[in-house]
Each structure stands twice: as C-alpha cells, then as structure tokens.
Amino acid sequence: MLVRxxxxxxxxxxxxxxxxDDVIVLMGQRQLRHFPIAEDGRVVGIVSDRDLRTxxxxxxxxxxxxxxxxxxxxxxxxPVWTAHPLDPIDEVASLLRAHAIxxxxxxxxxEMVGIVTSSDCLDALIRMTGVGGAATRIEVELPNxxxxxxxxxxxxxxxxxxVASVLTTRxxxxxxxxxxxxxxxxxxxxxxxxxxxxxxxxWPPERTTEEA
Amino acid sequence: xxxxxxxxAAAAPARFLYHPDLTRWSLSREHPFRPxxxxxxxxxxTAWELMPDGAVLAPSPLRAxxxxxxxxxxxxxxxxxxxxxxxxxxxRRFGLxxxxxxxxxxxxxxxxxxxxxxxxxxxxxxxGSTRRAASxxxxxxHAQRDRASGFCIYDDASLAIHRALDRGxxxxxxxxxxxxxxxxxxxxxxxxxxxxxxxxxxxxxxFPGTGHGYELGxxxxxxxxxxxxxxxxxxxxxxxxxxxAVVPRALAAFRPDLIVLQAGADGHRDDPLADLCLTVRGMHxxxxxxxxxxxxxxxxxxxxxxxxxxxxxxxxxxxxxxxWAALIxxxxxxxxxxxxxxxxxxxxxxxxxxxxxxxxxxxxxxPRRALIHGxxxxxxxxxxxxxxxxWAETAVGATPTQEGTA
Numbered sequence: 001m002l003v004r005x006x007x008x009x010x011x012x013x014x015x016x017x018x019x020x021d022d023v024i025v026l027m028g029q030r031q032l033r034h035f036p037i038a039e040d041g042r043v044v045g046i047v048s049d050r051d052l053r054t055x056x057x058x059x060x061x062x063x064x065x066x067x068x069x070x071x072x073x074x075x076x077x078x079p080v081w082t083a084h085p086l087d088p089i090d091e092v093a094s095l096l097r098a099h100a101i102x103x104x105x106x107x108x109x110x111e112m113v114g115i116v117t118s119s120d121c122l123d124a125l126i127r128m129t130g131v132g133g134a135a136t137r138i139e140v141e142l143p144n145x146x147x148x149x150x151x152x153x154x155x156x157x158x159x160x161x162x163v164a165s166v167l168t169t170r171x172x173x174x175x176x177x178x179x180x181x182x183x184x185x186x187x188x189x190x191x192x193x194x195x196x197x198x199x200x201x202x203w204p205p206e207r208t209t210e211e212a
Numbered sequence: 213x214x215x216x217x218x219x220x221a222a223a224a225p226a227r228f229l230y231h232p233d234l235t236r237w238s239l240s241r242e243h244p245f246r247p248x249x250x251x252x253x254x255x256x257x258t259a260w261e262l263m264p265d266g267a268v269l270a271p272s273p274l275r276a277x278x279x280x281x282x283x284x285x286x287x288x289x290x291x292x293x294x295x296x297x298x299x300x301x302x303x304r305r306f307g308l309x310x311x312x313x314x315x316x317x318x319x320x321x322x323x324x325x326x327x328x329x330x331x332x333x334x335x336x337x338x339x340g341s342t343r344r345a346a347s348x349x350x351x352x353x354h355a356q357r358d359r360a361s362g363f364c365i366y367d368d369a370s371l372a373i374h375r376a377l378d379r380g381x382x383x384x385x386x387x388x389x390x391x392x393x394x395x396x397x398x399x400x401x402x403x404x405x406x407x408x409x410x411x412x413x414x415x416x417x418x419f420p421g422t423g424h425g426y427e428l429g430x431x432x433x434x435x436x437x438x439x440x441x442x443x444x445x446x447x448x449x450x451x452x453x454x455x456x457a458v459v460p461r462a463l464a465a466f467r468p469d470l471i472v473l474q475a476g477a478d479g480h481r482d483d484p485l486a487d488l489c490l491t492v493r494g495m496h497x498x499x500x501x502x503x504x505x506x507x508x509x510x511x512x513x514x515x516x517x518x519x520x521x522x523x524x525x526x527x528x529x530x531x532x533x534x535x536w537a538a539l540i541x542x543x544x545x546x547x548x549x550x551x552x553x554x555x556x557x558x559x560x561x562x563x564x565x566x567x568x569x570x571x572x573x574x575x576x577x578x579p580r581r582a583l584i585h586g587x588x589x590x591x592x593x594x595x596x597x598x599x600x601x602x603w604a605e606t607a608v609g610a611t612p613t614q615e616g617t618a
Contacts, residue, residue, distance in 0.1 A: 134354065136418065137416065160310055162304075184310075184419070185312050185391065189311075190311075203417065
C-alpha cells in the first residue's frame with residue numbers, strides 16, 4: 001500500500017498570518033490534530049494540537065513569549081517533513097517514528113495534495129492484518145532460505161484451503177516467522193498435516209490427547 | 213407480548229426434534245462434523261429416561277423458497293445442482309468443494325432437513341404449544357448468505373429467527389460455541405429486533421477471525437451485536453464470570469420474547485478444533501443460567517440448538533444431555549451407562565468418560581490461569597463500557613413490539 005491509498009484529503013490548511021487563538025478554535029471544530037500552514041499553495045510549516053495547547057503555559061515545549069493573538073507563523077514548525085503519494089506506507093511510518101512526529105503533509109510537484117498521519121498508518125496496519133473472509137490463524141517458523149514459503153503454500157493448496165493473507169513476524173539469519181490466515185475452520189487438522197510434512201507450526205499448539 | 217393464558221403451555225412437554233434422517237448424513241468419511249452425535253444423544257437421554265412421552269417431534273417441511281430468505285437464490289441453486297451430481301462452474305466461489313465443505317450427494321436435502329428441524333422447533337414455541345424446544349441437529353452458525361463456511365451450508369438459526377420476526381417477536385440469540393457466530397450476527401447486523409450475543413475464543417487465534425469487541429451492529433441493530441472474545445485456554449470459572457457479567461445485562465436491556473441458544477460444545481478442553489478449556493460441569497452451569505434467564509425475561513420461552521462439537525460422543529452428546537435436562541427441569545444421573553459408552557466410542561477409539569459431569573480433578577489447572585482470567589474480566593468490562601451507553605439511549609422511548617403474538 002502507498003501513501004495515496006491511505007492519506008486524508010482534502011487537507012485543511014491555514015494561512016501563516018492567522019492568529020493562534022483562531023487556529024485553536026478551528027482545531028476544536030474540525031477535530032483535527034495537525035494543521036499544515038500554506039502560502040501560495042506551498043507548505044511552509046505545520047502546527048500540532050500540542051503546539052497550540054501549550055501556548056503561554058509552563059509546558060517545557062512551550063515557545064517562550066508567543067501569545068494567542070500572535071500569528072501562527074510564530075509557532076509553526078519549519079521546515080516540514082513531507083511525504084510523496086507514491087511513498088510506501090512502511091517508509092512513512094518509520095519516518096514518523098524516527099522524527100517523533102504525528103503527521104506529514106503529502107506533496108506532489110510542490111503542491112500539497114493530502115496529509116498522512118500516524119492514525120492513517122495504524123488503520124492501514126489493521127486492514128493488512130485483518131484482511132479476507134473467514135479464516136484460521138496459522139503460525140509457522142521456516143528455515144530462512146529460498147522456496148520454503150512456496151513449499152508451505154503448495155502444501156496448504158493441496159490440503160484444499162485458500163490462503164487469505166501472509167504476514168512476516170520476524171526474519172533472522174536462519175529462521176523466518178510467518179502468520180498465515182487460512183480459509184479453514186479445522187486449523188488443527190491443517191497444522192497436523194504441516195507437522196507431518198516436517199514444518200514447525202507454532203500456532204495452533206500441539207495437543208496431547210488425554211486419556212478417557 | 214403478554215404472559216397470559218399460559219398454564220397449558222407450561223405443562224406441555226418440551227419438544228426434542230428428532231428423525232433418523234437428521235443423523236444419517238455426513239460431509240465425508242473422517243470429517244470432524246458427525247451428525248450421528250444426535251443419535252448418540254437421543255440414545256443417552258433414552259437410557260437415562262429423560263425423554264418424556266410426547267417429547268419427540270419430527271421436522272415439518274420448510275415453506276417453498278424459505279431457504280432464500282437467508283441465502284442468495286444462486287447459491288441455493290448451486291448447492292441443489294451439486295447435491296444431485298450436476299456440474300457447477302467453480303463451486304469454490306460458493307465455499308463448496310473445499311477441505312471444510314466437500315461436495316457430497318444429497319447435501320441439499322440433508323441440510324435442508326436440519327433447517328426444517330430448527331424451524332419446526334421454533335414454530336412449536338411460536339404457536340404456544342410449548343415453551344421449550346431443542347434442535348440439536350441445528351446451530352449451523354457459519355453459513356453465509358452466498359457461501360458455505362466452516363462446515364455449515366445453510367443457516368438454520370437465522371431461518372428460525374425469521375419465523376419469530378414474522379410474528380413480531382423480539383429474539384435474543386445467544387451463541388456459546390467456541391467459534392464466533394459470524395453467519396447469524398451478519399444476518400441480523402442491522403436488525404433492531406434481534407440481539408446476538410457470542411462468547412467465543414478470540415478471532416485472533418481461531419476461525420472465523422471475527423467477533424471482535426468493536427463489532428456492535430449498525431443502524432437499528434447498533435448495540436445489539438455483542439461479542440466477548442476470550443483468550444485460548446479460558447476455563448470454566450472465567451467463562452462463567454464473563455457470561456454473568458454480560459449476558460443478563462444484555463437481556464435486561466433488550467427485553468426478548470424468546471431466547472435461542474446455540475449450544476456449540478467445542479469449547480470443551482478435549483475438543484480437537486478449538487482451544488478453550490471448559491468442562492461439561494461448566495457448560496451444565498451455563499445451561500442452567502440460560503433457562504433461569506428465559507424464565508425471568510420471556511416466560512421461559514427457549515429454543516436450544518446444537519453447533520460445533522468435534523468430540524462428538526464423549527463431549528457433544530454428553531454436554532447436550534445436560535442442556536436437555538436443564539430444559540425439562542431435571543437432573544441427569546451421575547454416571548453414564550456403560551453400554552452407551554461402549555457403543556459410542558470416539559472416532560479415535562477412546563471410550564467416553566463414565567462421569568456425567570467431568571470430575572473436577574480430571575483436569576489440572578491451566579498454568580496461566582490467573583493471567584487469562586484477568587484478561588477475560590477486562591474483555592467483559594470493555595464490552596459493557598461500549599454497550600451500556602448505547603443501550604441506555606435505546607431504552608429511552610423504546611417500545612417493545614406487542615402485535616401479532618397471540
């Protein structure tokens with residue numbers, strides 16, 4: 001998935017000379033946490049709800065001397081980290097985390113076309129993990145070498161079940177972990193088949209039959 | 213609806229839906245879903261003398277095109293064609309011909325009969341001839357509008373519930389299967405006259421992957437889809453605590469005219485498909501609570517359906533005997549007859565236990581018991597925190613449906 005698939009648009013952008021008090025009112029009305037600040041269609045800065053809420057307070061991140069009647073230009077962060085519509089979302093997510101910021105305006109050919117926030121990334125992640133119809137979760141650990149996943153998927157296909165999604169949980173030098181969502185109610189039956197073929201299935205757990 | 217003129221109904225026997233045709237079909241040899249567990253149940257109840265005269269009721273045929281009330285005509289057509297050996301292009305798009313739901317001759321007729329049993333059972337209650345009925349062949353809660361899913365081809369529970377809606381009744385559907393009751397929830401997700409409550413192993417770990425706490429229903433149905441997703445290895449005490457926290461409150465808010473219980477028995481710790489750790493003792497306690505709740509909220513009207521249960525005799529038949537005993541207000545003997553145990557050995561060759569209820573010391577406690585119990589408690593609390601404000605809104609100015617129930 002790319003930024004263009006998850007970004008919010010149109011963007012509510014404000015002019016740099018808008019008084020901070022007005023921006024605070026607007027933020028409350030629109031239920032937004034970030035406002036890009038634009039001049040002639042170009043992004044020149046960004047303010048967050050924390051920037052606004054700490055104006056005139058003793059908060060350590062408060063900008064000294066800035067009052068509510070001042071223009072937002074005096075408060076905004078600049079320059080701004082921006083994303084491109086064709087950026088992969090994992091890259092944007094890692095940038096948001098690396099710079100400890102909550103949103104990035106999306107800019108194409110110097111024009112702002114949207115905004116992408118950490119909430120958008122989280123929503124995308126939820127969609128990625130929850131895709132597909134009725135399915136059972138199977139977790140496996142495979143030797144980290146070419147063809148291992150292909151072999152596993154072939155065996156599942158021969159078992160007669162559809163694979164709805166495949167996620168990687170970890171990838172190390174010699175082992176890779178995968179979570180598959182497979183279209184069968186009998187996950188244990190499938191797990192047994194996979195174990196018999198030599199695969200290391202970590203969910204569902206192996207069960208020792210108890211004596212009656 | 214009103215509670216008058218019910219002395220004869222109270223005295224009328226509970227009805228047990230049974231016919232050999234309900235027990236003789238199977239999805240395939242070696243398939244985990246074993247309809248003959250209904251026969252095992254019937255024989256156990258008979259041996260225990262818990263099947264009063266006049267209790268057994270055979271299914272009446274469905275109405276013409278009744279299956280199409282909850283299923284796409286194209287899907288029903290495909291099942292019918294495959295059932296008689298005709299070709300269907302790409303049956304897998306209907307969920308058929310898969311590992312879970314193989315194509316087998318007579319599949320349409322077999323599962324239609326299951327639907328007829330559940331519909332006949334609810335009609336017995338709707339007509340006022342009894343207040344309590346059981347259709348343990350039913351409870352096929354995964355069947356979707358346009359496809360088979362999770363061993364389920366047609367959704368008998370939703371068909372039965374529609375019959376009650378036709379009469380203007382409000383129906384509380386309570387699903388205790390280890391798997392989320394996704395088909396029934398979906399069928400009534402926007403319906404304000406049907407409450408669905410499902411306690412199940414979390415979709416994070418188990419098929420079908422749905423039933424999260426944030427699935428609340430939409431439109432008129434908002435607040436009337438209730439989900440309590442449980443940790444794997446949840447045991448009786450935590451399960452019953454979650455039940456007690458959520459179910460009575462949901463019923464009190466909704467005010468049903470009838471409860472439909474899906475009594476899937478695959479939450480038992482010996483069940484090979486799921487990971488809950490219930491015992492027949494805990495299930496017994498839950499069934500008794502459901503009967504009491506039916507007495508409190510809807511004049512005792514209760515329909516019990518079957519569902520999952522993949523230790524078909526040792527667990528499902530033994531658990532459902534407890535459900536039936538609760539329904540008719542009796543207790544079972546403490547021991548399971550030896551002749552029955554020898555006759556109904558499990559597919560894997562083990563003999564069902566001799567205790568009617570599982571002995572408490574048969575199973576050691578789960579190692580993470582306290583942690584799991586705490587999580588289950590938090591899940592129940594979160595469910596109520598989401599739902600109670602919605603119920604409070606709905607209760608203002610809500611009028612229960614009164615017409616058409618005479």
